[in-house]
Amino acid sequence: MPVGTQGTVKGVTPQQLKELNAQIVLSNTYHLHLRPGDELIKSFGGLHKFMNWSGPILTDSGGYQIFSLTKLRKMSEEGVTFQSHIDGSPIQLTPEKVIKIQENLGVDIMMVLDECLGYPAEREAVKKSLELTTRWAKRAKVAKVREEVSIFGIVQGGMYLDLRLESAQALVEIGFDGYAIGGLSVGEPPQMMYDIAEKIAPVLPQDKIRYLMGVGTPVDLVEAVSRGIDLFDCVIPTRSARFGRLFTKSGPLNIRNKEHRSSPDPVQNDCECYACRNFSRAYLSHLIHAKEVLFVTLASIHNLHFYQSLVLRMREEIVAGSFAEFKAEFLRSYRGELEGDARE
């Protein structure tokens, strides 16, 4: 799903997002709590109305931002206190408060507060952390008031498979509407992430959504879907777009490269997105060199369309029973003509 941390998917209007057939967007609890404030958004009838998005919204719990953006963090059984990355003011988030914030936002899927460690991390630290995350998950579920809203647990356990299994089993015992695998895509080799997805997805309930958080590249999506993952969120399509990295079936290209300056071709020949139907690589190259904001919009539309099409295609191939062939063909084509490294 497209990621819109601050109540907008960067560079595109909700109307353009609808035209891209985006079904669900992610917003970030941490960012919206700090600015403009979840109470303000509640007074506007919730985040759907505030940002003019009528489709489903999932909010992550803020755990990732707390551990990546803030300074002077202090963990306790109760929760985590830290300084706002905007003005340094002190903030405490607890599992209960994070649910309250998400209920204020009025979203459709809430995530529990978790502790997100980096890679690598010591086994003992990971074990202690996942046990705390499990206790927090229990408290989050108890704190939930709104019946109609879904709540997802987050499997932690670093790169230790037995700890991952322990975390998954504990969460399944508590019982959630869906299960995320968190704490991946934090610097580990891709194969390590695939291995964990492969081992954890099967122990999660087959009738619930399995969500791989913060992932990933087009290759990551294909690899993870083949291991049983249903849902992803990632900034890659929009962030890469802003840096001129545009996705195609034969790998990403850097539109800043000289070869595109006089190319009459669209980014991808058979692409049906607004950018490819109407503009050449040469025009996009001109826009990015001239630092025109329209570049951000057109590039984001293209990359989001690429991701949406990829996911739709995978769904069709699964239904048709031909996913394995599709995967082999996709990887061959995508990895065949890379400009440098395909991973972000």
Added chain:
Amino acid sequence: MPVGTQGTVKGVTPQQLKELNAQIVLSNTYHLHLRPGDELIKSFGGLHKFMNWSGPILTDSGGYQIFSLTKLRKMSEEGVTFQSHIDGSPIQLTPEKVIKIQENLGVDIMMVLDECLGYPAEREAVKKSLELTTRWAKRAKVAKVREEVSIFGIVQGGMYLDLRLESAQALVEIGFDGYAIGGLSVGEPPQMMYDIAEKIAPVLPQDKIRYLMGVGTPVDLVEAVSRGIDLFDCVIPTRSARFGRLFTKSGPLNIRNKEHRSSPDPVQNDCECYACRNFSRAYLSHLIHAKEVLFVTLASIHNLHFYQSLVLRMREEIVAGSFAEFKAEFLRSYRGELEGDARE
């Protein structure tokens, strides 16, 4: 008309521009000659195709940018030599070359190369300059090859009414498809600009377009239309938008101001633009404080819609014979509730 110096109106797609009922856009000869190059654009079948704009395009001659952006200018009878503001490389533009560039771009309305002086300027310098501009205008008309393209002359003469009249008469003698009044909005008091428009518009042919270049605020447009001006170009709607200055019938507002942070109102209550139909001032305030690029798009859409609506309304009032009443009412309302100075 919306201004898109580099082959795009900043922050909006051509599709959004069409939805705003924009009929003509301005692009800048100087910028496009330097980057990506008019020969490249010609090889793409012209600027309409390159930027995906099927409506009319007018290009200004580059005179204004030469005198505002470049260093080490050297004027001669032949033309002007200067250093590119991008890489310092030496460039010469002559009246003939500027026509050639515009014909390469394949635009609908070309402007002649003129010398654009600042304010204030000595009478003798202004006189010398306008005489050179007149000789250049003659050469430009001779240099024009493409029959189907319109060419407009540019009246200069600074703030000296007799020199303005001399310039206008000389241009009318040469004969152009339309006439611009240039060298205004360069720092002089607004009343001085209105006075010159008032005196010059009547001496220009009644069956040709009279175009006031680089103007202006909503008040400027109303004042100038009441003095016989038909066409304007200005960066104000989009540039103001980027700085958070949004136009309303009761004057511009600064969306950064605290009072808008929790306002559920649209920028303007009866406005039919995409931004006002879907978003509150509070959301726009959030976007600009969070430095979200979506702000630029929504704010630009609103301001362009304000200008388009204003011009459409003026046309209707002229046809209905009620322009004078409209003007009085507009100015009363617009100047009544200003946040600071209504002029940009």
